[in-house]
Amino acid sequence: MLDKREALKRVFTAKSSRIDTNRGExxxxxxxxxxxxxxxxxxxxxxxxxxxxxxxxxxxxxxxxDFMKWASAATAMLMLPASFTPLVAEAAELMNRVxxxxxxxxxxxxxxxxxxxxxxxxxxxxxxxxxxxxxHETLMAAAGHQxxxxxxxxxxxxxxxxxxxxxxxxxxxxxxxxxxIGPSGETFEEHLKRVAKDAAAIVAVGTCATFGxxxxxxxxxxxxxxxxxxxxxxxxxxxxACPANPANMVGVILHFxxxxxxxxxxxxxxxxxxxxxxIHDNCERRAHFDAGExxxxxxxxxxxxxxxxxxxxxxxxxxxxxxxxxRYNEAVNWPIGAGHGCIGCSEPDFWDxxxxxxxxxxxxxxxxxxxVEKTVDEFGLGVLTATAVGIGIHAAASVLAGKKSxxxxxx
Ligand code: SF4
Ligand code: SF4
Numbered sequence: 001m002l003d004k005r006e007a008l009k010r011v012f013t014a015k016s017s018r019i020d021t022n023r024g025e026x027x028x029x030x031x032x033x034x035x036x037x038x039x040x041x042x043x044x045x046x047x048x049x050x051x052x053x054x055x056x057x058x059x060x061x062x063x064x065x066d067f068m069k070w071a072s073a074a075t076a077m078l079m080l081p082a083s084f085t086p087l088v089a090e091a092a093e094l095m096n097r098v099x100x101x102x103x104x105x106x107x108x109x110x111x112x113x114x115x116x117x118x119x120x121x122x123x124x125x126x127x128x129x130x131x132x133x134x135x136h137e138t139l140m141a142a143a144g145h146q147x148x149x150x151x152x153x154x155x156x157x158x159x160x161x162x163x164x165x166x167x168x169x170x171x172x173x174x175x176x177x178x179x180x181i182g183p184s185g186e187t188f189e190e191h192l193k194r195v196a197k198d199a200a201a202i203v204a205v206g207t208c209a210t211f212g213x214x215x216x217x218x219x220x221x222x223x224x225x226x227x228x229x230x231x232x233x234x235x236x237x238x239x240x241a242c243p244a245n246p247a248n249m250v251g252v253i254l255h256f257x258x259x260x261x262x263x264x265x266x267x268x269x270x271x272x273x274x275x276x277x278x279i280h281d282n283c284e285r286r287a288h289f290d291a292g293e294x295x296x297x298x299x300x301x302x303x304x305x306x307x308x309x310x311x312x313x314x315x316x317x318x319x320x321x322x323x324x325x326x327r328y329n330e331a332v333n334w335p336i337g338a339g340h341g342c343i344g345c346s347e348p349d350f351w352d353x354x355x356x357x358x359x360x361x362x363x364x365x366x367x368x369x370x371x372v373e374k375t376v377d378e379f380g381l382g383v384l385t386a387t388a389v390g391i392g393i394h395a396a397a398s399v400l401a402g403k404k405s406x407x408x409x410x411x
Contacts, residue, residue: 018276019079019264028081031259035087038260042097048132053093056126067092070123077251077326078263079273091258095131098257099162101154102136103195105188106179106215106224107168111206112138114243122330124246131253134162137181144183155198163256164199165249166192166227169208169215173223189230201235201262202227203252207345210238210269217351228269235262238269240321242345247326248274268348270320279316279342282324285309303339313357314341321346 057067071089075082104112133139134154135147142150154162168188171178176187186194196202204227207213215224228236239248252271255263263271280286288294288308295302295312308314316324319342327334336342344354 019272021079028083031080032084032087035084035091035258038258039087039090039094042094042257045097047096048099048134051096051130053095053127053130056130057123060126062123062126067123074247074251074254077247077273077322078255087258088254091254092127094257095127095253097132098253099132099134099154099158100165100253101134101151101158101162101195101199102139102165102167103192104137105166105168105192105209106171106222107206107208107213109138109167110243111167112136114246124250127250128246128253134158148182148184151195155195159198161200162198163253164196164202165205166202166209167205169212169224169226170230171215171222171224172230173221178222192227193231196227196231196234199234201237201256202231203237203239203249204228204269205239205244205249207240207242207244207350210240211348211350213242214351216349236269237262237265237271239274240268240270240346241323242350245274245321245323245326245328248322266320270346274322274326275320275346277320277322279319279321279324279336282322283316283336284324285336306339309336309339309341311359312341313343313359315344315347315350315354316342318354319344319347 053067054064057063068085068089071092072082072085074092075085075088078084078088080088102112135151137147140147140150170176170188170192172189176189179188180186181188181191204210208215208224209227211226212220212224212229213226215222216226226238228238237252239245239252241248248271251273252263255261255271255273263273266272266275268275280289283289285306285308288306289310293302293305293307295307295309297303298312302308310317314336316336323334323342324336327337341357343356344350347354
């Protein structure tokens with residue numbers, strides 16, 4: 001029988017967590033035709049909003065060329081061949097054909113804020129502006145009975161067709177009294193279940209909606225859980241992170257508009273196009289990790305030289321997300337680029353497991369056996385045992401090697 005460590009390693013090093021990008025010409029030709037037919041169908045439908053993408057782009061000082069560059073990058077992000085770029089551009093222009101209902105539950109509104117607070121929106125954010133947002137509790141002017149009526153109308157009109165975006169956790173303790181909404185004082189659980197019933201698919205946005213996030217941190221007084229813990233029988237797509245990256249939200253909607261289906265998901269229901277790789281796989285500081293060059297304390301020479309942040313708590317080796325590639329704030333920067341380690345915000349229970357400034361090796365866990373570098377490259381989510389220590393040993397061994405060569409040079 002496999003021991004726990006081996007079993008977890010197998011689950012999380014399995015190739016299935018990544019998209020197979022080499023499926024042969026026949027597969028992509030059939031997919032292209034399917035997408036073409038889907039877009040032709042959508043074109044026949046009346047747009048739900050009057051917003052014209054090209055006009056909005058022009059208002060923002062962006063050209064058609066900028067848009068096609070974005071479409072090409074979005075195609076690559078969705079891990080489709082370049083021949084799909086014109087289809088992806090068309091799908092972006094047809095985003096206003098798919099109705100979206102957005103619920104806000106137990107959270108800080110960080111995901112909505114991340115979209116709203118951008119003063120120079122890049123194309124991802126502009127495209128989110130043109131989606132047919134039928135209901136968004138935080139953004140709409142209506143309140144009370146009027147808001148309730150708006151929700152009811154949207155649900156009736158788009159029965160079985162709307163995408164339901166959910167931001168925030170769902171408190172279940174004490175009958176759900178820690179979160180109620182609307183004129184009838186519905187609990188968040190009742191509210192979510194009612195609106196989820198007729199959705200085409202549910203997109204849980206941010207770590208609170210996906211895994212409970214900060215509200216679910218120990219001792220979790222409100223009994224907070226994520227959407228997938230209480231909704232059954234519906235396609236659910238998780239886009240964790242704190243906040244979720246707008247590029248990944250757009251990617252999921254684009255995929256749905258383009259193909260009529262949800263994207264391929266990993267075992268935690270995260271789209272593989274965004275969560276198939278670890279932060280550590282594509283980190284700009286990785287060469288320093290491999291060379292054993294670490295920031296030892298804040299403000300030291302290593303910090304000034306942008307060395308690896310593992311020893312001051314970076315959880316990039318345990319975290320699956322694409323922020324090292326997509327970045328934040330118009331792709332200007334991202335946490336590790338700004339000098340702070342990853343706190344694993346896109347992983348379950350991140351607040352209790354990862355969000356501290358110590359390497360995982362400091363945890364009270366059993367030492368591993370086997371090759372160090374091999375262990376690092378085979379790291380698996382949730383293996384809070386052997387592998388983490390493996391990285392710690394690698395880090396320590398690399399530093400020791402560095403010190404030895406320093407001493408050698410001095411002598
Ligand atoms: S440990 Fe963190 S900072 Fe270091 S290379 Fe990995 S992801 Fe980058
Ligand atoms: S670098 Fe880590 S903590 Fe920061 S946003 Fe990305 S996944 Fe979350």
